[in-house]
Amino acid sequence: MKITRIGAIAAAVGVSALALTGCAAATAGGDDDAPLRIGVAVYANSSFITQGHEGVDAYAAANDIDVLWQAADFDVNTQATQVEQLINQGVDAILLAPVQADSLAPQLALAAEKGIPVIAVNAELDDDASLASSVQPDDVAAGAQAAQMMIDELNGEGNVLILQGALGSSFEINRTEGMSEAIDAAPGISVLAQDSGEWSRDASINLVRTWINNFGDQIDGIIAQNDDMALGALQAAREAGVSIPVVGIDGIEDALNAVRDGEMVGTQLQHGRIELAAGLAVAQRVALGEEVEPLYHYIMPPVTQDNVAAVITNVVTDKDALLARLPELIDKNLASGDIANEE
Known part of the structure; x- marks a missing residue:
């Protein structure tokens, strides 16, 4: 589109x-x-x-x-x-x-x-x-790719949360569109909630804390529209003592390290x-x-454990x-x- x-x-x-x-x-x-x-x-x-x-x-x-x-x-x-x-x-x-x-x-x-x-x-x-x-x-393709990465991780079945960027920016709009397209094509995937993490680790930590309190073990995965929010989601999950698969977008250093170490499922290199x-x-x-x-x-x-070492080099x-x-x-x-x- x-x-x-x-x-x-x-x-x-x-x-x-x-x-x-x-x-x-x-x-x-x-x-x-x-x-x-x-x-x-x-x-x-x-x-x-x-x-x-x-x-x-x-x-x-x-x-x-x-x-x-x-x-x-x-x-x-x-x-x-x-x-x-x-x-x-x-x-x-x-x-x-x-x-x-x-x-x-x-x-x-x-x-x-x-x-x-x-x-x-x-x-x-x-x-x-x-x-x-x-x-x-x-960004439409990147959003769809990130969502599909999570869909594949969950074998097509599960409940996900979506961390959107600041609402109204073109990349939020287009990544949301791509994610929606991929999830709509996966009938076994349900979205428990989606809201803005403002592209921020701190804002995403607070939002994901609330989601963990509200949804508990219903959460099977988190799809973030950038890596800072994905890393915030990881921190909130660690603080809560739970393990939740997380996918991001951008390929920043901390996220690449998290993918390498198996803490994140993957990201998309921008x-x-x-x-x-x-x-x-x-x-x-x-x-x-x-x-x-x-x-x-x-x-x-896309960046996964299979190719993250080469990406980290550059x-x-x-x-x-x-x-x-x-x-x-x-x-x-x-x-x-x-x-x-x-x-």
């Missing part, structure tokens, strides 16, 4: 991209020798985004880009103010991970008026036509360093007036080696279209 909607708007976004890149090409940098100035406005400094910041910095350092970083702590009004500040600072482009899909229409209009292209990364905006390009995970650096690379190309695709999709590979053990080759890798991935590639 997400892909169908994106396909329907692709032509319109492409027209917007050409128009905005033309404006940016005329103004980018001002001085030919000056570095590009790209504003990055993210929904919060979560574990995933903090990891992504490393990739952004590595790509920026290799490509003479000044990055102006802003984080909104999941507050729509804060992000609106931050985007306006970046516009007023006259940046050459804005890379945006929005708090909510239905937000920032006035700020997008102001950016267009000033000739500043906006590129979305990691989270969608409803107003796609105002974007020059977008680098997005396929490598922040790769995805956000790809977003910055697209923003750079737009600011320089180069042609870009309207949409680049990041497809998350994400944890040899991350510095990955960062050293990341600028060249990102350029290769944009050329091939395989945004998630790490080889």
Whole structure:
């Protein structure tokens, strides 16, 4: 459904991209020798985004880009103010991970008026036509994949809880959609409850404590829409002295270690360093007036005990080696279209 909607708007976004890149090409940098100035406005400094910041910095350092970083702590009004500040600072482009899909229409209009292209990364905006390009995970597929991982773990029979992210963000909406599709196709699986853990370990600990008190041994599994919430669920279960299978999404270090150690069933790898650096690379190309695709999709590979050791190598053990080759890798991935590639 997400892909169908994106396909329907692709032509319109492409027209917007050409128009905005033309404006940016005329103004980018001002001085030919000056570095590009790209504003990055993210929904919060979560574990995933903090990891992504490393990739952004590595790509920026290799490509003479000044990055102006802003984080909104999941507050729509804060992000609106931050985007306006970046516009007023006259940046050459804005890379945006929005708090909510239905937000920032006035700020997008102001950016267009000033000739500043906006590129979305990691989270969608409803107003796609105002974007020059977008680098997005396929969150519907990731949600379905995570749910199916739990369905397989339970052999198709059992009661699950779903930890949603902050309600209203595109990745919450799309991951919920994917999870619902997979569970609807598994008649032996019932959802006891679903609620928002706000992408937070602490919030998820408190929510899962309540669920354990309410449902007790009826709980057969927990499906979390990100790894921070999955890890919060694990902690709540440990505190209660119970063992509950947990699945997550993102592939952050603590979750990969939990999968390796058999504490989590699995996760879906969304490598922040790769995805956000790809977003910055697209923003750079737009600011320089180069042609870009309207949409680049990041497809998350599943991570289980069978392949977690190899994933840990890039994400944890040899991350510095990955960062050293990341600028060249990102350029290769944009050329091939395989945004998630790490080889």
